Amino acid sequence: MKMAWPILIIAFGAALDLAAKLWARASLEPYGAATEFLPFVALRLTFNHGVSFSLLSFEGEIARLTLLLATAALTASFGLWAFRSQGLERIAASSIVAGALANVIDRAVYGTVTDYLDLHFGAWHPFVFNLADVWITAGAILLVFCQFSRKQSNVAVRNSSKTT
Structure with a gap:
């Protein structure tokens, strides 16, 4: 059952994002009004040809395939981490894989990543993102928390061993 959690998180997270992307493509005007x-x-609805915040956005099929292969390899490495880790770290890595996998599938099918959630504060619109980006960000924040907690636990163990 322990191995089922990463599979469930990855499958549910990726499926939910891909369904939302299909809805956005069918329902929203590309680059239309918010x-x-x-x-x-x-x-x-916008389309991201690069990675986060449109970084590494290049023209041409070779560049698109290179980006696709690189993100797929990175996603696979996080997948291995998810299955080898435990506890919150497993959930965090699985969340990252869910989002990354959904974006890889979207890029493989359409050549771009579909973004549809426009963050704004008044007239300022810093970026448009998708649920996959939420999964990736939440997983990354949780991984930082796990690392910080582990570091604090190690300090506590070292301090308690010095007093005994």
Whole structure:
């Protein structure tokens, strides 16, 4: 049952994001006006040809395939980490894989990653993202927490061994 958790998290997270992307592509006008959704999030369909914040956005099929293969390899390495880790670290790595896998599939099918959640504060719109980005960010924050907690535990163990 321990091995089922990463599979469930990855499958559910990726499927939910891919379903939302299909909905966005079918329902929203590409690069159209934003539609209010939540207080700081609107719906607006855009396409990311690179990675986060459109970094590494290159033209051409070779560049697209190179980016696809690189992100697929990175996703696979996080997948191995998810299956080899335990506890919160396993959940965090699985969350990252769910988001990364959904973005890899989207890029493989359409050549770009579909973004549809427009973060805004008044007239300032810093970026548009998707649920996969939420899974990746949440997993990364949880991994940092796990590392910080582990470091604090190691300090506590070292300090207690000095007093005995």
